[in-house]
Amino acid sequence: MLKNSNIESVLWDDWHVVAELARLTRFRRFVTTLLGVSIMLELDPTGNVSARRGDETIASVQIKYGFVWMCLGSPTRDIVEFAECRESDRLVATAGSVRVAVSGLRAVENFLDLSHLAFVHAGYLGEEPHTEIKQYTVRPLAEGGIIATGCQVYQPKASPIATEGYDVDYIYAVLRPYIVVLYKANPVELTRKDMIALFVQPISEESCVAHAFTCYLKHGIDPAAVRSFQQFIFGQDRPILENQLPKRLPLGVGTEVQVRADGSSAAYRRWLSDAGIRFGAIPVT
């Protein structure tokens, strides 16, 4: 356990992804950063991952979902749990890690934002003239976070195996300040949902690594296609994210919220503010 400098416990004492395990397997050791702390990660020949800051060992390290997770302080909760990952007819796969020069909270908010799909991901996750966002419901989760249900959006190519456009049912949930997941109707089994999560690693207040995680129903899908689809989509988001100013996410309900953000964005910002999140944010003054 590292001594906390001045970072809020809700982040310091929680688990964050710091690397895709496949990357560590390839390089054996490398340096990364979490919440401003530089960390050396190392994989030993027996498959154990160790982490150090200088001479100090970081005890709370786990491998889950194909990623290396770490808690810098004393863990107060477990790593997020996804029941779908235990279903045998799903492909559970990591889908790439992308460094982005913006607050990780901005990356989460963008992931939640239905209104950008028809413009930023035109021809894939949206399309003009289907730009109107239908009414949906946002409510708080008992264990913290928010959930948006009843979202529906027309998508020309909703997934790597979609062959035609359809109105896709969506559920979004923010489970932790830097962890967001979406469930969307599968193109073959419309009553079941594919799951895509973004585990955001806060590097500094104004930079992050977005780690994508997918849990698709198999239906002939292959891991390489999932990975390239997710990386292609995120490649469209990255320049938009990096152009956002300020780079930290303002939590106040100012001009930016009223103009840019939809219901889930506003709820996300309010929840962050209520939870006392400062890292990567511009608090309400």
Ligand SMILES: [Fe+2]
């Ligand atoms: Fe996007």
